[in-house]
């Protein structure tokens with residue numbers, strides 16, 4: 101018998117409320133009702149002096165949070181790059197919390213460690229990456245980039261006879277970091293955390309879709325003296341474009357440089373036979389960062405740091421302490437591949453999602469998202485003054501409204517259209533900047549999205565655009 105008399109009612113209430121939320125989601129507004137300031141008021145009260153019954157606390161939480169939730173797991177949510185939190189992943193994640201496993205080492209949670217170990221092998225198989233690679237289960241691609249680049253930093257300096265894990269960067273040979281002009285902000289964060297500096301990089305020119313220009317990369321690499329880390333991108337967040345990673349890898353290999361790939365969503369093209377050509381040659385890189393909470397549809401937080409040289413991975417992350425059970429060399433302690441010691445058992449939702457979708461289900465879903473993104477783009481670009489930017493061979497693109505007007509008027513109009521869409525609430529879309537201009541960003545990446553969601557969203561977008569144009573004409 102549990103010490104909390106409310107255990108059963110609390111957990112059941114959470115399950116009931118979750119189900120209620122999920123079931124009304126398709127019909128509900130796809131944008132939050134209240135903003136942060138309003139929600140801050142709804143949540144605030146003096147520090148609780150006395151406890152309360154758990155089930156009443158959960159009921160209170162639900163009541164307060166409701167109006168400030170964003171329908172990120174909804175079928176018509178196209179903001180940022182947000183997976184749909186599939187029910188199988190959510191349920192496995194609930195159990196992960198309920199089981200309360202600390203997935204630090206394999207003696208502590210044999211089940212948690214085994215689920216990770218098996219899911220890691222499945223991921224390498226699905227993504228068709230070198231099978232000897234090791235995988236750390238992290239919070240997302242930001243930390244996966246950090247882990248991959250930490251392994252890179254250690255490996256390139258070890259070749260110079262420098263042990264950075266032991267001695268730090270003071271006095272170490274200087275590393276040159278090569279990175280594309282259109283790399284994701286989180287890669288710069290990783291460089292910042294690692295003492296490599298987000299500005300102390302050599303930026304490589306990109307083309308109109310944000311892809312690294314291979315000639316510029318060759319020139320930059322030839323100029324390098326000393327150890328080199330090159331960073332490529334699979335899936336630019338605005339255009340969905342891929343750097344020429346296969347060609348880059350041949351050059352970095354010849355130069356004994358390390359090639360890291362930020363493939364937060366784009367790496368998954370390799371799990372879809374009709375898209376795999378986009379990511380050709382990526383298996384020649386040294387490390388890869390990707391997310392579970394984007395295309396694999398696990399709930400937050402879930403990402404994977406994949407490193408071909410498992411020893412370099414382990415050297416960068418391993419933790420040793422006298423009170424921690426030492427595992428044998430061939431055993432995979434989860435904590436040796438991630439920055440944290442104590443953490444949730446992320447292998448369970450990953451294992452459950454791969455089982456729930458299967459290899460063919462993952463491939464079909466990716467294929468469908470790419471087709472749906474193209475469908476939306478083709479419909480939008482037929483309207484007067486709508487410009488669509490992106491290769492349209494993946495699931496991402498950006499659009500501008502009032503492209504027939506001056507750049508400044510078009511920026512203002514695009515912003516106004518985004519606000520109007522969010523006010524309307526049929527679908528959710530956000531903004532961003534591309535090549536110095538305001539754009540609306542579109543990412544189709546939820547398991548729940550269907551053709552009719554796309555068509556309803558196109559109607560909502562175009563009528564928001566018509567309203568804004570009408571207002572401007574007055």
Ligand SMILES: *Cc1c(COP(=O)(O)O)cnc(C)c1O
Pocket residue numbers: 181239240241242243284286287334335336337362363364365391403
């Ligand atoms: C989402 C994304 C990231 C960051 O991933 P998180 O899961 O938010 O940490 C990095 N790179 C790219 C290309 C992304 O799309």
